[in-house]
Amino acid sequence: MKQKKIQNTILDVGGLRIGQAHDAKVKTGVTVILPDSPATCAVDVRGGGPGTRETDTLSDGGLIEKVHAICLSGGSVYGLAAADGVCAWLGQQRIGYAPGPAPIPVSPIVPSAILFDNANGGDKDWGLEPPFRALGVKACKAASNDIRLGAAGAGYGATAGLYPGGLGSASETINGIIVGAVIAANPVGSPFMPGTDCPWAWPYEIENEFGGRRPPEDYVHQKAQDTKLAVLKAAKNQKAQSTVIGAVAVDAALTQKQLKRVAIMAQDGIAMAVQPSHTPLDGDTIFALSAGEKACESPAALAELGAAAARCVARALMRGVYEAAK
Numbered sequence: 001m002k003q004k005k006i007q008n009t010i011l012d013v014g015g016l017r018i019g020q021a022h023d024a025k026v027k028t029g030v031t032v033i034l035p036d037s038p039a040t041c042a043v044d045v046r047g048g049g050p051g052t053r054e055t056d057t058l059s060d061g062g063l064i065e066k067v068h069a070i071c072l073s074g075g076s077v078y079g080l081a082a083a084d085g086v087c088a089w090l091g092q093q094r095i096g097y098a099p100g101p102a103p104i105p106v107s108p109i110v111p112s113a114i115l116f117d118n119a120n121g122g123d124k125d126w127g128l129e130p131p132f133r134a135l136g137v138k139a140c141k142a143a144s145n146d147i148r149l150g151a152a153g154a155g156y157g158a159t160a161g162l163y164p165g166g167l168g169s170a171s172e173t174i175n176g177i178i179v180g181a182v183i184a185a186n187p188v189g190s191p192f193m194p195g196t197d198c199p200w201a202w203p204y205e206i207e208n209e210f211g212g213r214r215p216p217e218d219y220v221h222q223k224a225q226d227t228k229l230a231v232l233k234a235a236k237n238q239k240a241q242s243t244v245i246g247a248v249a250v251d252a253a254l255t256q257k258q259l260k261r262v263a264i265m266a267q268d269g270i271a272m273a274v275q276p277s278h279t280p281l282d283g284d285t286i287f288a289l290s291a292g293e294k295a296c297e298s299p300a301a302l303a304e305l306g307a308a309a310a311r312c313v314a315r316a317l318m319r320g321v322y323e324a325a326k
Helices: 076-092 132-141 221-226 230-236 256-266 268-273 299-324
Strands: 016-023 028-035 039-045 070-073 112-114 166-174 177-185 245-252 285-294
Touching: 016 132, 028 076, 028 132, 028 177, 028 285, 039 256, 070 076, 070 132, 070 245, 076 112, 076 132, 166 299, 177 285, 177 299, 245 256, 245 299, 256 268, 256 285, 256 299, 268 299
Parallel strands: 070 112, 245 285
Antiparallel strands: 016 028, 028 070, 039 285, 166 177, 177 245
16 A cells, blocks of 8 residues: 655645635735535634634534635635635535535535735725635635645735745644644744744754754843834834634544644644734634544543644744745
């Protein structure tokens, strides 16, 4: 049996495709996660300024546990329309929650989150026709078993504090279960330690995936007192971009309740890679998907899975920044 090639992306989990599209003139884009079959899903929203769609659908006690896609988009509130395009594309193929036979239309479940990239200098004079619905359809049509990192998809127009942001992904295997993350990195805070080119996420890096930088030997955290935080600089310059959005996936058969805990723990990866994080200006949102049949039978095993998800989020976030700067 031929061994599957590891990409170090969320696609290593299997059972998923990624579709991406962008508009270079507008400087924005969309990333869509398409499971091969409806996937159990949960979400955790941690930032102070989120923009989301259908996250309440995934609340405890609700009807819906499985989703047909996850949509990540730039464009702030306008970007929520990307999910309209995804729903239309899925519905055309009768992929969705089916209340009855045709011609009753199906209802695709497409939770989504947006980031703010509307101050990045792109042409936002779109009048009554923002580009996001069309980008959602285009991303679905482009779905494949490959993923472009950096200035791509939902990370196309992103910034990370005072640096370029982007789309990143990473994976890890823990106790035989593959965990993967895809992150559109657009935080207010900085991904780099003050006064250095070293990422906050450096302890979690694998095989120099974001440059292999390390703190100077004489680095002292108190140097932060001599360097203004990126959030203050960005706000002063009125260029504050905000929000980290993304998803983690596991090739294990987790319940929605278990996935909720994974999503909560995965949010810690943002704090591992960005300082400050989860600010009032961010809308940090992480989805968690189950895309496999492996068992995770104990709370301790779930805790290890959640910790791995946090590491993957930190690495994916920094990979997005690193690849965008190339």
